[in-house]
């Protein structure tokens with residue numbers, strides 16, 4: 209491997225009450241794909257944000273090709289060839305691909321659209337990232353939008369591409385395409401750093417891996433030394449189960465029944481198209497699907513947050529179509545939404561108040577006039593300890609927690625309500641292996657106690673590990689339903705992408721014309 213392109217030395221970054229990076233050294237070489245692993249809150253995003261010029265370190269240095277640089281802003285990092293692609297894309301949806309590229313340049317107004325288009329095409333050809341420069345970004349699939357983000361970074365001259373959990377929103381097929389593109393880029397001399405929690409991605413892609421734990425580097429392995437158990441121990445300091453023991457489900461009465469439900473999405477179009485499903489007590493129904501195929505609408509209909517236009521919703525034998533959220537909560541329905549900070553938690557409230565959001569009216573939480581402060585604090589402290597939520601204090605606003613810790617907090621609050629029916633959307637997204645195992649075991653324990661669970665996820669491995677039945681959501685309908693032990697990943701992946709089983713048993717698309 210060549211001399212390091214980037215040398216980060218002694219990087220320290222603190223936030224009030226937290227040392228996010230504690231004297232971290234990291235080398236990144238040209239032509240390598242470098243994976244950054246670590247527990248939730250171990251400091252991966254902070255370290256990469258320092259490298260991308262989003263945060264200034266308290267101390268430490270960054271050298272590029274041996275020359276020390278100080279980044280006062282992301283623009284400085286971009287000018288030094290460092291581009292970061294965030295999980296939430298930063299594209300202007302109504303604009304075309306070309307217009308988005310032009311906007312990213314400070315001299316954008318002076319650029320020739322024709323020249324920019326030609327460059328997009330040339331870059332696309334060079335790196336195998338074909339995108340139509342005239343396409344409106346809002347009309348592109350998630351995988352295509354990600355390609356535009358990568359192209360934009362390359363267009364800006366990035367030689368180091370940082371990707372924060374890049375596969376979190378992709379189908380298996382899109383993930384394969386992304387991996388091929390990243391390998392192409394590395395072969396052309398770029399360096400790729402990707403943050404991930406998924407071991408199979410590390411094995412598939414990484415030339416080297418750096419593991420962070422508690423803000424420090426706990427280990428670094430070359431491709432030839434890769435070993436899952438060793439990586440897991442470096443991450444969480446212990447072994448983690450790869451399979452769970454599952455008791456046979458004592459399936460009970462019907463907990464949830466949706467009958468030909470039509471509901472509109474936020475644009476007033478049909479988000480759910482005559483969707484029907486049933487879940488029984490003690491059963492996990494796993495729903496796979498690419499985000500945007502009705503997941504949000506379905507979850508919100510069940511949680512009482514979205515109106516049904518046609519069809520009916522029944523919970524434990526009682527029709528509850530278009531009942532309010534409070535009525536659903538009263539019937540034991542719990543909801544762990546995809547949007548943790550926007551819907552699940554109140555970002556500016558502190559951790560204690562967020563934990564109380566669903567229970568503050570209950571007599572054990574409040575007296576006649578006032579909240580039982582001390583008792584609530586003791587309960588909250590116990591809950592965060594039990595669920596290993598890393599925090600500086602219960603009085604810290606939740607928006608300052610890392611992604612994984614937000615999820616743990618949300619799940620802790622919902623599980624404390626002892627739900628009878630639970631809708632969980634992408635429960636392990638962004639969680640480290642240890643936390644994922646903890647969440648999965650909690651879901652299985654709830655199932656064993658008779659809770660009916662609708663598990664909405666894009667992670668097929670997760671679905672196949674946990675679900676009793678698997679459905680695939682496509683275009684607001686269930687495109688297929690199987691017993692979990694009778695379906696394979698390829699079939700689900702095809703259905704997620706809109707393929708169907710053709711005559712002769714093969715999966716494929718039905719031609720649109722004729």
Ligand SMILES: Nc1ncnc2c1ncn2[C@@H]1O[C@H](COP(=O)(O)OP(=O)(O)OP(=O)(O)O)[C@@H](O)[C@H]1O
Pocket residue numbers: 223224226227228246247248249250251252253254255598608609610611612613638640
């Ligand atoms: N802006 C901020 N203000 C206060 N604390 C922060 C801020 N950003 C991060 N932290 C804290 O710094 C620590 C490291 O967070 P960081 O997001 O870097 O971890 P991570 O390894 O990327 O976690 P995850 O895998 O959960 O995304 C966490 O304890 C987090 O709560």
